[in-house]
Amino acid sequence: VYRLHGRYHEMAPNVVPMDYTKDPDVKLPMQLIINMPELKENPFRERIVESFSEDGEGSLSFNDFVDMFSVLSEMAPRELKAIYAFKIYDFNTDNFICKSDLEKTLNKLTREELTAEEITLVCEKVIEEADMDGDGKLGFADFENMISKAPDFLRYCFKKKM
């Protein structure tokens, strides 16, 4: 935790106090956080920061900061990771991953290299594969069901060296 505090501090030394015993109310804006080297290449960095921030705007207090890195670490339990993964991919924060969320995810993943019909095809296939209750979008239950069966999820998603 001290190391985390050190990183948090060095991002904005004049704002973040060294002494946290008085529990000050300090928040760092999103721009600073998404430029951290660990997050810089990640296509989902804005979403990650937004989903951990309490006010939803993207500014992280130190508590949020610690939360974020603890979920991203290897030690976090799988259910926790699944919950946050769902939040990250849910771009319009309506608690469902609908078709437009999928399209945004795909564009971010492929840096817009696919044609429009390819994108539509992929999104349709995803909904067809994972949507169990047939409402045309993925609820949390569908998402968790699909993710829990993925062999790669534990390996690739959310691993972090501190």
Next chain:
Amino acid sequence: SFSREAQLFVEKFEGALGKGKGKKFYAYKVMMTKKWMKFQRDFENFKTACIPWEMKIKEIESHFGSSVASYFIFLRWMYGINMILFGLTFGLVMVPEALMGKPYGSLPRKTVPRAEEASAMNFATLWDFSGFAQYSVLFYGYYNNQRTIGWLRFRMPLSYFLVGVGTIGYSFMIVIRTMARNANEEGGGDDTSFNFSWKMFTSWDYLSGNPETADNKFASITTSFKEAIVEEQESRKEENIHLTRFLRVLANFLALCTLAGSGYLIFFVVRRSQKFALEGLENYGWWERNEVNMVMSLLGMFCPTLFDVISSLENYHPRIALRWQLGRIFALFLGNLYTFIIALMDEINLKASYLPPFIIFNMHMGQEEDFQPLEEEKIVKYNMTIWEASLYNGTIPENSTAPPIQVDPADVPRGPCWETMVGQEFVRLTVSDTMTTYITILIGDFLRAVFVRFFNYCWCWDLEYGFPSYSEFDISGNVLGLIFNQGMIWMGSFYAPCLPAINVFRLHTSMYLQCWAVMCCNVPQERVFKASRSNNFYMAMLLFILFLSTLPAVYTIVSIPPSFDCGPFSGKTRMFEVISETLEHDFPSWFGKVFGYASNPGLILPFILLMVLSIYYLNATSKSYKEANLELKKKLQSVRNREL
């Protein structure tokens, strides 16, 4: 909120640290676990870094798809095999002879003859592998037939023979082992019930922060999506069965016509060239002299393109289309080769100076004729006895117990050495093949790309989209080239121990050159498709070529007498006699008896029968296991579905 719960969770953990006696040990245990995990991860990274060219191949895979990458993986595998063959021939054949055998110049067979001495050091001669290169450990003819050499009593002829047989045996073993392993993996099957969903949500590696890796990752994700899309589109295609079948039959008919046409063309050209040779080659220009070579190369260049056009009629899945293409080109090369040999067979006595590598096939096929070198050998032996007599002429009376006269080895008349000739031809062929490949890459891909890129500004039509545009990586051509090249190596390494070394060098440079050329000058194919997970198709072709290549070598070992004046088997009537000689001299007598009993046909035939039966039995059991496996998988699937 949720973060509150998380905080409570963390505090609970910290509480465990603060409690009682177990505190220090617990902290220590946690630290050791962390260190161990870190060590494991580093070790995995190290292991991956040790695999040669892994990063290059991953990069190619991300940009061009797994089918192009499969060619490079195949190339790397071949490199491994060639390294082992090189180790065998170098360590057990070339090095002992160089260190412990008689040095250059001590024996007639090890010296450049007086007549050739003047030009022996010229670069042109060396490039042609004559001169000093010919009279060295690189070729068969240099080796002496002494049973043991040096203070180690190293049995050179035996080692030569065993290495020759061993390279063939090892190659068979490793090809079949790889096929078996691939077959196992294929049987595993892919449970792709959530294919697209997993690709979308789990393919990003959150661990990477490096921009170059990120670049590759984006490219590979895009390629992987494209591959999955192609698979999906193929499975959705609606087929008009009758039209498709008709078109496929038509396409096969056209392909057969092409093959027959090329075979007839070669036959016609070979006959014509023999007519020219009869009338004396000096009367004709460059084209007539090299007609056969040129026609075969041109056919090899244009027919595959023709097959490509024909295959567009067939409307197959790209992976299956690639297999048909490979099969057809393979048939083309083989057909050309055999037509060529058959056309030559009638005229074996005519000194065919233009393509002696196929002399090997002549020996294999033309059994009615008298084997040419035997005639030549008789003549030379006769000449040598006359020459020796002339040496003794003025000095010794009738008694033949006289000390041998010291003659410089370069002056002794030499017998023909067909093995070295054959080895030389193979080496020349390999070298010219390599040169051709490299030049084709440089001109066909690199110059073309430079042309398209820089002349596009001042050209009438858009060079990049129209003709000629950038080239795609030709998977089938390259794979076949690699396989045929390896066939040449297998055929020739018995006669020229230097061949595996040359091949290792060639593959090494080829890897770097082609990796660079692919990333720099080629564009990915329109429809990127996923290579089948096993490479068994390539392996099957390789196995076939291996079998074909070893036939001539085995035939010569068993039926042709070795040259009397060169090589480790000179003086014997058959090459394999070295085995019986070893058994006589080096093993106790009872061993020889046992071996004699064991090689009795009465024992061997039942043994073969037993092996055939066991193959049948194992095949049947493996089929039943596969079926049981499928049943279990289906059950698992239905249980899972029921759970939902």
